[in-house]
Amino acid sequence: MLFGTEVVQLENFVISALRQFAKSVFVLLGLGLLAACTTGFESNRHNVPLSSLTKARLSQMGSSEGAPMLVRIFKRESELEVWKEVKKTGKFEHFRTYKICAWSGDLGPKFREGDRQSPEGFYDVTPGLMNPRSNYFLAFNLGFPNKFDRAHGRTGSNIMVHGDCSSRGCYAMTDEKIAEIYALARETFKGGSKSFQVQVFPFRMTGENLAAFSESKHLSFWRDIKVGYDHFELTKERPKWDVCNGRYGINRSGGCGPSLLSKEMQAAYSQKQTADAAAFKLAMANKAQAELDAEAEAQRKLEAARAAEERKVAINQTTQKVTGWFGSLFGGGGSDDQGVEDPNAPVPPPRP
Template sequence: MRRAVLLGAAALALAACTSESSVPKDLRPVPQKLVYQMKSDGMSETSPIFVRLYKEESKLEIWKQQGNGKYALLKTYDICKWSGVLGPKTKEGDRQAPEGFYTVTPAQMNPNSSYYLSFNIGYPNTYDKAYGRTGTNIMVHGACSSAGCYSMSDENAGEIFALARDAFKGGQRQFQIQAFPFRMTPENIAKHRGDPNMDFWMNLKEGYDHFEVTHVPPTVAVCDKRYVFDADAGGKAFVA
């Protein structure tokens, strides 16, 4: 009897494993534990998402919209590898991961990636082009290997892909990625105060601070080769 029970349990486990592995990786559901967390935090599975990346800390955050329209942190993932050093990407082949404000649409999602699953972050954006920066195919992807991208473990890449897919399914047309050199705290700004990229980083910090205050991703534009956030018609930007 005991042998029959054990064999039955093993068969069920094998069936579950087979069932999961038979689903194409780009269609696999968000883990149930994360779904429960969404419900607990007042989020739906298809509500909009927002992404923040921090190079120095090697972290990627997924934020998700709650019923009140504000965004709350859903989960923080380890970035397996990112390329280069702190600072922006400037040209094709510099093996440097970008920093700045980027937008991802459904067309940028790649279920057939050579790096498990991926999405193109949209580099170069309008700001990058204003400075003559070049580069192509800059992704967040799996496979834990980077040559200018932000690389995750396959498991984390799959989960992030699923969250984005479901947000698009819910009607989100695009989501914003904010890629920072580090968390833009006073301590980190002081730590890096002598870096030649500081003026650029202080411009990024304006957008960082906007979200810290509002918990709503800002509208981003470029004016006079600088990022501006939720600017009015006269070019006056939000001040945190």
């Protein structure tokens, strides 16, 4: 006969065994289902259609799945923007911004294979650069090094925008985000586009941001690619680029020739350059003043610390004097008082 405690122990043992058995069954079933789903999904992940919400958003903005596409990447903000062409105007409009999960290196361009630096500049992605069977779910190759990179002897390969959240020179978007971005690119090619442009910047190219990083060795390069940034900001059209004397030639005939912009747009560009230069100058002045204020504050704190130390020393000295006076008054004093005549001691009468 089993006693009460033994019954409880047996029940607990049976329940535990049943739970473990059920868990094992579900794990095995889950692995089987996962394997089945993965096999089907892995083979067709590059053909997953755009969601109905995405299609509705495209239609709402006057664009379509097959309309031309443009991508802008901003490192410092860790943002990737997708722009789609609107049929009515022929201009690009902002469609969606995706948070970049990871990019590697610092602000600045990529120089050589293995430096784990994510590149900056202008890149054109063709259908042949799409990678439907990437180890990182889905991906497209930026086409680094481009013509400009090669002119400067820069090296590197397989620089991708891909899924997952790890980077060794690439831009990692997570699987969910790259699935939609990849599908948008795929539909763009189906619509007849031979390529889509990817513009990669260290940050949004404002006078204030350039001033914040004015001490960078890449400032000249950033001013160079800012021309393309400004042209897109003004025209909302894909800028044409080439290489001119080692620099990006943006919207110029043959790269170095006359501007391809209309006179009205050239005037607008000139005004923007003037405004940005003024913003840069003001930001630099504010930056210099902030540095002076920081130095003054540091000096003030140093002087305050010195004054506090001097007060501490003065208080200690005063305390020692008072303590010594009281000690001598009441016959105290330490070994330092030996052999020192007390000026307040009574004077003995003269001998007869």
